[in-house]
Amino acid sequence: MLEEFGAEIWTAAGSDVTAALGFxxxxxxxxxxxxxxxLFIWSPIALTDRLREEVDSLGRVRHLVAPNSLHHLFIGDWKRAYPDAYLYAAPGLREKRRDIDFDHDLANAPPPLWLGQIDQALIPGNVITTEIVFFHAKSGSVLFTDLLQQLPPNWFSGWRAVIAKWDLMVASEPSVPRKFRLAFTDRNAARAAIRQVLSWPAEKVLMAHGAPVSEGAGALLRRAFRWLNID
Incomplete structure (x- = not known):
């Protein structure tokens, strides 16, 4: 289930989840x-016995990270499985999941426990969700949750396929969905945050909703955020 993606980083695909309107x-x-x-666990998927065994073989689960307020479905299960791990909430998630006792709030700067190894940028001013984008320096990997997506072209059918095409969820390369573009209320703040992301020496891109990208990451990210008119 776990696949090595680079130096000291692994990825695993999980089961599908259903959102609003049956998407x-x-x-x-x-x-x-x-x-x-x-171990730093980013956007945890459904926890199975096999996944837990493979994760445990890598080290001690210490950091459970919900990178935005939409990716929280399985975080409680992981906390119950690893009660000694620290639980990190993106902005807005504490209020949404009052049933979970989070240990820390994610911000624009990394905490001391992963400072110098994983950088992060808070992307503000979006009414859908505030996402924290991470950069793992050792592997050169940038981690996006919802701000960058690419689903297969035939992933949806019927009217959902029409909306997905308009929304750029099924574009020819990873893109920022139109709904997220329209949801930014402060584009100047968004530009400043994305400039930080573009300053990272990116070699790879991981997305919660899309196949990993192993080459041309820097150019890809510049194209994906061209709509923000970043100098």
Whole structure:
């Protein structure tokens, strides 16, 4: 289930999840092993016995990260499985999931426990969700949750396929869906945050909803955010 994506980073695809209006999405998580052997779990998918066994073989699960307020379905299960792990909430998630006792809130700067190994940028001003984009320096991987997506062209059918095409969810390369573009209320703040993302020496891109990208990451990201008119 776990596939090595680069130095000290693995990815796993999970079962589909259904969102509003019956739209279903594939899921993907990432596991990053820090220099002290602790594991950073990004956007955890449904926890199975097999996945838990493979994760445990890599190290100690220490950080459970919900990178935006939409990716929280399985975070409680992981916390119950790993009660000693720290639980991190993206902005807005504490209010949405009052049944979960989060340990820390994600911000624009990385906490000391992964400082220098994983960088992060808070992308503000979106009414749908505030996403934290991460960069794993050792593998050169940028991790996007919902702000960058690419589903197979035949993933949806009927009227959902029409909407998905308009929304750029099934574009020819990973793109920022139109609904997220329209949901930015402060594009100047978004530009500043994306400039930080574009400054990273990206080699690869991981998306929760899309196949991983292993080459041409920097140029891809510049094309994906061209609509923001970043200098």
């Amino acid at each position: 279903h999405y594939p899921t993907r998580m990432a596991v990053i092993r820090l220099t002290n052997g602790d």
